[in-house]
Amino acid sequence: MESATGSLTAGQVARFNADGYLPIGKLLDDNLVDVLRDEYDRLFGEARETGNFRNLAIDNTDSVDEKNDAGTQMLQIMQMCERSLVFRQLLYDERILDIVQDLLGPNLQLFHDQALYKPARQGDAVFWHQDNAYWQCVPANLVSCWLTLDDVDRENGAMHVIPGSHLSAIDHEMSQQTNALLDSGDRVDPSQTVVIDLPAGGVMFHHCQTLHFTPPNPTDRQRRAFAIHFMTPGTRGKDGNYLDVSFSRPLLRARM
Numbered sequence: 001m002e003s004a005t006g007s008l009t010a011g012q013v014a015r016f017n018a019d020g021y022l023p024i025g026k027l028l029d030d031n032l033v034d035v036l037r038d039e040y041d042r043l044f045g046e047a048r049e050t051g052n053f054r055n056l057a058i059d060n061t062d063s064v065d066e067k068n069d070a071g072t073q074m075l076q077i078m079q080m081c082e083r084s085l086v087f088r089q090l091l092y093d094e095r096i097l098d099i100v101q102d103l104l105g106p107n108l109q110l111f112h113d114q115a116l117y118k119p120a121r122q123g124d125a126v127f128w129h130q131d132n133a134y135w136q137c138v139p140a141n142l143v144s145c146w147l148t149l150d151d152v153d154r155e156n157g158a159m160h161v162i163p164g165s166h167l168s169a170i171d172h173e174m175s176q177q178t179n180a181l182l183d184s185g186d187r188v189d190p191s192q193t194v195v196i197d198l199p200a201g202g203v204m205f206h207h208c209q210t211l212h213f214t215p216p217n218p219t220d221r222q223r224r225a226f227a228i229h230f231m232t233p234g235t236r237g238k239d240g241n242y243l244d245v246s247f248s249r250p251l252l253r254a255r256m
């Protein structure tokens with residue numbers, strides 16, 4: 001893993017284009033990680049009270065108790081940037097945008113962001129999938145920044161990827177376990193898996209067709225992650241319509 005200086009080398013861009021992912025390592029300093037952790041915990045505390053979150057480990061439900069009390073938990077808050085100025089500000093972090101610019105070009109818009117939380121001992125899996133199987137965006141060239149607020153390894157829910165899998169879209173089915181997640185596991189050759197360990201404040205980037213998976217978290221360590229999904233202006237969504245610039249989908253950089 002190479003540490004980032006703000007933008008990528010030609011070698012790193014070539015690697016992303018060939019492999020569909022790029023581990024960067026630590027990018028955010030510990031002071032910022034502390035601020036983000038506090039805000040993350042505050043927002044999950046609030047969400048657990050109001051029910052304004054999803055537990056992807058169980059079938060979709062509006063019941064706050066069912067979501068909170070389920071034995072397994074893969075918790076998701078969509079659009080942290082609509083709940084928190086701290087997370088909205090993070091979307092504009094120049095270090096992240098410089099990297100994404102090298103991968104996607106000079107005009108960058110948010111598709112959406114999400115917090116993905118695997119609590120200690122109960123954290124459940126996110127099954128093998130390509131993001132664009134959910135999104136069905138055109139063109140299929142979105143790039144995600146996956147950012148960790150805890151030290152993350154294979155024991156507590158690290159990102160697993162299949163190099164080169166972004167080069168073609170594959171079929172997905174709804175998982176057997178929960179109707180909140182797709183699962184393309186049958187079509188994945190696990191011998192090709194690469195596991196990406198990251199320290200708190202670390203980032204990795206992946207293409208929207210890169211097959212990826214995160215395992216359950218049976219450890220005593222929580223795993224707090226945050227994903228920012230970037231697109232180029234002019235991208236169309238599932239319904240064929242342009243995903244216009246809005247409060248939910250701000251333009252993050254425009255250098256034409």
Ligand SMILES: O=C(O)CCC(=O)C(=O)O
Binds near residue numbers: 146214
């Ligand atoms: O955070 C996780 O466990 C899964 C993340 C993921 O699937 C994504 O960012 O696309």
